[in-house]
Amino acid sequence: MLNFSGEALSYGRTTVLSDVDFTLRPGERVVLLGRSGAGKSTLLNAAYARMAESFPDIALIPQEHGLVPQLSVFHNVYMGRLDAHGAAYNLANLVWPFRAERRAIAPVLETVGLDGFARATVETLSGGQKQRTALARAIHRGGRVLIGDEPVSAVDERHAAALIDELGRRFGTILLALHDVALARRIATRLVGIRAGRIFFDRPTADVSDGDIHDLYRA
Known part of the structure; x- marks a missing residue:
């Protein structure tokens, strides 16, 4: 689904990652680990940009959530499927949400712990609630x-x-950046450690030791 071979990845004009060899295959759950600023977001952004060209059905949860503060939780969640309908339908649903759309979104909000928040505007939410909205x-x-x-x-x-x-x-195939190693081990079939602008390790989760994690995060 995705292949980088010896590539340099940049943020703006600054090269953040060098000599990137990275693949993502169908059914894999890959988690990127590393200190803040190591380049995890750069790899995620590059992966999304490249994969979106061939796989339009990609769900994205950006670090800054990508929500519209003035709109309701319902409308922000609905925007996940904007491309499933035409402009007229989307505009009508913005003005007066259709019952079918409310019914479709209600169980998703319940799943992420936002039951009862459909009409709340995002700007009134806590940080955790905003993140749950992006998840929804x-x-x-x-x-x-x-x-x-x-x-x-x-x-x-x-x-x-x-x-x-x-x-x-x-989701059948997942690529995440996480700071919590326990959560990473919980979901990942493969762990990728990024350190000082390079991939430090890329192995099946079971083959990554606590010592490897310590070396990844050491100063």
Whole structure:
């Protein structure tokens, strides 16, 4: 589905990652690990840009959520499927949400712990609630692939694990960046460590030791 071979990946004009050899195959659940600024987001963004050309049914959870603050939770979640309808339908649903759309989104909101928040505007939500809204939008969109940048960082530990499990059930192929190693081990079939602008390790989860993790994060 995705292949980088010896490539340099940039943020703007700055090269962030060098000599990138990375693949993503159907059915894999790959988690990127590494210190802040190591280049995880750069790899995710490059992966999304390249895969979207061939796989339009990709769900994305960006690190900054990508929500419209002035709109309701319902409308932000609905936007996950904007491309499923024409402009006239989308505009009408913006003015007066259709019952069928409300019914489709209600169970998704319940899944992420936002039952009863459909009419709340995003700007009134806490950080964790905004993140759950972004999760709900991705779940509502569905598709073969999920790409997510720290999708549960603002959620408490117990609910974060439940949400990660839910993403694993919903999507066949997953590429995430996570800061929580336990959550990474929980969902990943493969772990990729990024350090100092390069891929430090890329192995099946069972083959990554605690020592490998320590070396990845050491100063």
